[in-house]
Amino acid sequence: MDSGVFKRGKLLESMSRADLDGAIADGRFRQIRHGWLATPSADPDVVRAVSVGGVLTCASALRRHGAWVVPTTKLHVRGSTSSVRNHPAWCRQHGxxxxxxxxVDDLPTALRHAARCLPTEEFVVICDSLLNRGLLTPSALDAELGGAPRSVQQALTLVDGRSESGTETLVRLRMRAPHLNIRTQVAIPEVGRVDLMIGSSMIIEVDGYEYHADPHQFERDRLRDLQARALGYDPVRLTYRQVIYQWDRVVPLLGELLRRDLHRRPPIDTHP
Known part of the structure; x- marks a missing residue:
């Protein structure tokens, strides 16, 4: 994965010192730290991480590797030298x-730093995404984190690679309760596969960030919600913004629906 930031020694494996000096002189590379060079189009986050004495890791690197990451403005950095490795604001891994x-750290290294750095919810979101997108297998996930502390092992019990979006994972984790049966990606005859099923009849669908860019999908999903309601289900559709930025307003409303036991109502049997 080319971030546009390179170690000088790495560049010298593929070009002569004279050629590299010429590239620096004509602006194709610039030094951002001793031993590190960047192209004019280099990723700004990677440049920042290297400029301050580290490299990109944890959630910031995992996003570059294709994982779904909870939105944040924080830049996740780990120290690249012993003198800055224990910076209080930077990421570290267990061991x-x-x-x-x-x-930019490779995926396994970034994941190990995420296991120590991130809150459980955000860490599980990333693990779900890695599995669902085929970026990591369940056995590889266990292998990378097999020796991690008990808190990490407990977090791994919450991972469900069937979740198709980070927002879906967030809702699943936030709705967890001892008395609730929550299932992921449930297939319903005449309706199709739904994101989450709570109890026997409450459906929760979570629209992605780009959802409203597709008007045809919008229409299809509204028809599907109507079909589900005709079969005795109670569909609830949440937007990306509601899950990420307005959850404090959403959760009491969902709680009220659960208090009315709508999720316990059996759907209509259309094949007696």
Whole structure:
């Protein structure tokens, strides 16, 4: 994955010192830290991480690797030298950190830092995404984190690679309760597969960030909601913004629906 930021020694494996000096002189590279160079189009976040003495890791690196990450303005950095490795605001992993070889940590290294750095909810979101998108297998996930502390092992019990979006995972985790049966990606005859099923009849669908860009999908989903309601289900559709930014307003409303036991009402049997 080319971030546009390189170790000088790495560049010298593929070009001569004279050629590299010429590239610096004509602006194709610029030095951002001793031993590190960047192209004019380099990723700004990676440049920032390297400029302050580290490399990109944890959630910031995992987003670059294709994982769904809870939106944040925080830049996740780990120190690339012993003198800055214990910076109080930077990420660390459980156990000895690997040697820095690139400006952006590889996926396994970034994941191990996320296991220690992130809150459980955000960590589970990333693990769900990695599995669902085929970026990591369940066995590889266990192998990478098998020696992690008990808190990480407990978080892994919440991982469900069937979740198709980070917002879906967030709702599933936030709705968890001892008395609730929550299932992921449930297939309903005449309706199709739904994001979450609570109890026997409450459906929760979570629209993605780009959802309203597709008017045909909007129409299809509204028809599907109507079909589900005709079969005795209670569909609830949440938007990306409601899950990410307005959950404090959403959760009491969902709680009221549950208090009315709508999720316990059996759907209509259309094949007696």
């Amino acid at each position: 000895r950190p690997p040697t820095v070889t690139d400006a």
